Amino acid sequence: MLQETNAVKDEIRASHRRRRAGLAPAQLEAAGLALATHGDAWAGTVTDGRPGIACVYLGVGQEPPTLPLINALYRSGHKVLLPVCEPARELSWVFWTPDTGFERSKYAPILEPTGQRHGPETAGKASVLFIPATAVDLAGNRIGQGGGYYDKFLGHLATAGKEIPLSAVIYDDELLPAGSIPAEEFDRPVPAVLSPAGHRPLLGAA
Secondary structure (H helix, E strand, C coil), X not given: CHHHHHHHHHHHHHHHHHHHHCCCHHHHHHHHHHHHHHHHHHHHHHCCCCCCEEECCCCCCXXXXXXXXXXXXXXXXXXEEEEEEEHHHEEXXXXXXXXXXXXXXXXXXXXXXXXXXXXXXXXXXXXXXXXXXXXXXXXXXEECCCCCHHHHHHHHHHHCCCCCCEEEECCHHHEECCCCCCCCCCCCCXXXXXXXXXXXXXXXXX
């Protein structure tokens, strides 16, 4: 059963990566600007317009571009935390500013911020959380990049009793019908998605 579930997830992930590979630079630019507009607006709604802490990530390659969102959140006065992959699928976090540098991760095909690293207790103080996904269904089931870092991080938050408003970042055509994505015991459903079309709560999510 687990093998079958993983096979379904792998096929969905591969299919969406193939579609992403065909996106033109102009499409990526337009997506990034839309994500920035809608994501910053949603964060402002959550914080009632006051500065907060936003956990985001840097989209690389053909992933939904999040650098415009990172900049927009920073300009709105939010402190921005970006993740760093650590051993044993753990995440640490670095506060980002426009002067922050990036380097290739030792553990994942991503770029990570350089600077002082903070543990999950710092991220647990966030006002909003944006996480990567390659697909999400209307029940809130999410397919990530396959590393399991965010499932583990979300598990830490749940254990600590932290309920941070959360959105998975996807392209518009990566929101699938409920039941499209099989869920495993360690999977954490997401309550909302952010796509270029806007921010959308998922009624089927916990």
